Amino acid sequence: MGNLPRAFGLALVTGVLAASPAVAAVPHVVQPGESLWSIAAANNFTTRALAAANGLSENSNVVLGTTINIPSVTEAASALSAAGITPGAPATSTSPSSAAAAPAVAGGGYAVQPGDTLSGIAATHGVSLASLAAANGVSPDSFAIAGTTIRIPSASATPVPASTTSSEGPPALGGYTVRPGDTLSGIAVQAGVSMQQLAWMNGLDPSQYLLAGTVLKLPTGAPAPSTSAPAPVQTIVPAAAPTPTPERVTSSEISQVAAQHGVPASLANAIAWQESGFNNSMVSSANARGVMQIMPGTWDWVNRSLTPSNPLNPNSAVDNVRGGVLYLRQLLNDFGGDQNAAIAAYYQGEGAVKSRGLYPETEQYVNSVNALRSRFGG
Numbered sequence: 001m002g003n004l005p006r007a008f009g010l011a012l013v014t015g016v017l018a019a020s021p022a023v024a025a026v027p028h029v030v031q032p033g034e035s036l037w038s039i040a041a042a043n044n045f046t047t048r049a050l051a052a053a054n055g056l057s058e059n060s061n062v063v064l065g066t067t068i069n070i071p072s073v074t075e076a077a078s079a080l081s082a083a084g085i086t087p088g089a090p091a092t093s094t095s096p097s098s099a100a101a102a103p104a105v106a107g108g109g110y111a112v113q114p115g116d117t118l119s120g121i122a123a124t125h126g127v128s129l130a131s132l133a134a135a136n137g138v139s140p141d142s143f144a145i146a147g148t149t150i151r152i153p154s155a156s157a158t159p160v161p162a163s164t165t166s167s168e169g170p171p172a173l174g175g176y177t178v179r180p181g182d183t184l185s186g187i188a189v190q191a192g193v194s195m196q197q198l199a200w201m202n203g204l205d206p207s208q209y210l211l212a213g214t215v216l217k218l219p220t221g222a223p224a225p226s227t228s229a230p231a232p233v234q235t236i237v238p239a240a241a242p243t244p245t246p247e248r249v250t251s252s253e254i255s256q257v258a259a260q261h262g263v264p265a266s267l268a269n270a271i272a273w274q275e276s277g278f279n280n281s282m283v284s285s286a287n288a289r290g291v292m293q294i295m296p297g298t299w300d301w302v303n304r305s306l307t308p309s310n311p312l313n314p315n316s317a318v319d320n321v322r323g324g325v326l327y328l329r330q331l332l333n334d335f336g337g338d339q340n341a342a343i344a345a346y347y348q349g350e351g352a353v354k355s356r357g358l359y360p361e362t363e364q365y366v367n368s369v370n371a372l373r374s375r376f377g378g
Contacts, residue, residue: 025053025069030062031252032259035377038269042250042278043070052079109149118150125152169274169368170361172293173348174218175286178236179229184210191222202287203240203296211236217286217295220352220359237283240296241314242323244289247280249317251376254278254291257321263329266378267339270369271328271346272321273376280317291317292324302326343369 028039039062040050051058053071062068071079110121122132131153176187184206188195199206202216213232218224237244251269258268275293276282288295294302303311306326312319328346335341345353347365358366 025071025075027067028070028252030064030066030068031255032064032265034062034064034252034255034265035375036060036062036068038251038255038376039068039070041273041375042252045071045076049076049080052076052083109151112150121150121152127153170347170364172217172284172286172288173220173359173361174222175284176216176218176224177231177285178210178212178214178216179225179227179231180212181229182210182212182225182227187216187218187225190225191218193219193222200300201295201297203238203300214238215283215285215287217288220349221356235285237289238287238296240299242289242294242296242299242312242320243314244281244283245315245317247317249278249280249291249321251278253318254321254325257318257325261322261325261329263325263332264339264378266373266376267343267369268321268325268328269376270372270378271343272324273372274365274369275324280320290320290324292320292327294320294323294327298327299323306330340366340370 028043030039036051036056036058037047040047043050045053047058050068050071051060053076054069110125112121118132122128125132132150178187184199184204185195187210188198191198195206198204198216198218201219204210204214213234213236215235215237249272254269254272255265258265272278272291275288276291278291280290282291282293283289284293286295299312299314302323312323328342331342331345331350332339334350335345341353343366344358344362348359348362353362
């Protein structure tokens with residue numbers, strides 16, 4: 001990220017999530033910055049299903065302090081069926097082969113059943129996973145949720161490149177996997193930074209050996225070390241904070257943290273979703289970690305500069321969000337409230353944005369985040 005490491009991450013940007021069965025409706029009090037879409041996404045439902053379960057239209061606005069009932073999967077399916085949105089209640093089989101017996105919908109679509117996966121639906125209908133994902137504007141890694149409709153392309157269809165308005169973000173900048181024979185000092189020289197700076201950025205001890213397979217973040221714009229050696233299959237994540245933990249956060253949790261620190265909730269949610277899909281176990285190829293994909297150097301800087309009296313817990317998913325939000329607030333301050341510039345700096349690095357302007361990948365990232373913001377009430 002230039003002078004400070006940025007938060008990088010894979011972008012799993014889809015409008016569908018895996019449904020987790022619930023036993024009964026659970027009341028949810030609407031928090032600042034939430035929308036019907038964000039509440040649905042945080043609880044593994046489509047907006048359509050959540051709206052139907054609450055007797056609302058998909059375009060309804062939710063009012064702060066009011067209660068939205070989070071249905072069980074069965075209740076959501078029944079509500080959709082009662083509203084005439086799906087042909088019937090989901091099938092009980094969880095086998096991907098159940099797609100063949102499931103009802104089709106008008107226009108060549110398929111009503112997703114419990115247990116379906118994109119790959120299973122693609123195989124059943126004789127199309128490639130890439131074609132199916134492209135036809136529906138989602139990532140091939142996306143989950144499918146009962147009650148949604150999947151468009152089935154023709155078997156001869158080829159994947160269509162994502163448009164510039166897609167919410168699919170670019171990969172992380174500056175990622176490098178250490179090869180046998182590499183040294184931290186050698187990589188630092190080629191990257192144009194000091195060995196101490198590179199070590200701090202990645203949470204490494206410069207006095208220790210650099211192990212092959214270690215994932216590193218190089219400064220934005222720095223050339224990768226010239227080597228003919230292939231990257232090792234097994235990768236190593238440096239043992240530094242923040243710690244990736246098997247947790248997920250919800251949109252409402254992110255909104256609460258954002259409100260506490262004066263950052264637009266839709267902005268914090270969009271970046272969190274763009275970076276990790278709200279998944280705190282995510283580690284990027286550029287050594288960024290957690291929900292907000294925070295580099296060890298950024299984590300250290302936030303703790304020393306922004307929260308010196310109340311250090312963040314490196315094992316907490318919510319504190320990972322807090323660290324990212326605090327850093328985002330600092331970027332907003334540094335760019336005079338220019339939200340697009342702050343988004344760009346979150347991806348490319350503040351120093352690199354100021355000295356080099358926006359890379360094409362950064363412009364794509366900004367567009368992706370802004371496209372997502374509308375889904376989180378922004």
